[in-house]
Amino acid sequence: MTELNSSTPTRKPSAGSVDVVLPCLDEAAALPWVLERIPPGWRAIVVDNGSTDGSADLARSLGATVVTEARRGFGAACHAGLLAARADIVCFCDCDASLDPGLLVPFVDRVVAGESDLVLGRRRPQGRGTWPPHARAGNLALARMLRHRTGLRLHDLGPMRTARRTDLLALGLTDRRSGYPLQMVVRAADAGWRVREYDVPYLPRTGKSKVTGTWRGTWQTVRDMRAVLTEAPAPSAQLVPAAMPGEESR
Structure with missing residues (x-):
């Protein structure tokens, strides 16, 4: 599997506008580290999902756009960020300093x-x-089930990902819990998307995980994702043709 500049990643911004969605629940200790690593010219969208540690105010003070999502759930926070995004390209990344x-x-x-x-x-x-x-065991089991369901030979269902905003919206994602990342991949596969996976270093997170920090949390995540795998294929989402260099998206 290809590794993408894992030790010293470039900070040069890419072509096109980019929004980075950062679901956040009590991540004040990690926010400064995360936000200072957002590439120049990109917009950080911190989706506050009920924090009580001042995360929202801190994010604003550090220049991030803050969106409030009252409905608890990883998928609810991610989708609120997607709906708030306006850039051509949308990225997702955890806000706990485990991923740069x-x-x-x-x-x-x-x-x-x-x-x-x-x-x-x-x-x-x-x-x-x-x-x-x-x-890790739960993630591996889900990756195998995903391979059986879609044929995609992926190894991880992690939170770091990138796609075009209009294409993501066309997928009609409905899961608002832990199954959101998996549903995105399943529906993308059903629509014939070209899905690629690249290695990234995974660092010790700041604070305690709200999702997979315990066996109970892991089991809940696996249960949510298994439910996604039993869904009938959604109507095929059509990819919006990308603009050629020098042209505007239509």
Whole structure:
């Protein structure tokens, strides 16, 4: 699997406008690290999902656009950010300092160049304890089920990803819990998207995971995602033709 500048990622912004959606629940300790790594010219959209530690005010003070999503759930926060996005390209990244958003630059390059329709980050743990065994086992099981369902030979269903905004909206995503990332991939596969996966370093997160930090959380995530895999294929989402260099998107 290809690795994209995992040690010293470039900060040079890519062609086209880019919004980065950062779902956030009590991530004040991690926000400064994350936001300072947003590439120049890109917009950070921090979706506050009920934080009580001042995350929203801190994000605003650091220059991010803040969206409030009262409905709890990872998918609810991600989709609220997608709806708030206005850029041609939308990226998603965790807001807990486990993933460097600067690594999204080559992801965007591949979408803008028309090489891929959806680019995913395959997490590569850096150091012992970064990715708990139960969380890794659940992710592996889901990846296998995804391969059986779609034929995509992916290894990770992680949160770092990039695609065109109009294409994502056309998928008609409905999951608002932990199944959101998987539903995005399943529906993209059903629509014939070119899905690619690249290695990214996965760092020890700041604070405690709200999703897979415990066996119970992992089981809930797996249950949500398995429900997605049993859904009937959605009506095919048509890709919006990308503009050629020098042309405006139609």
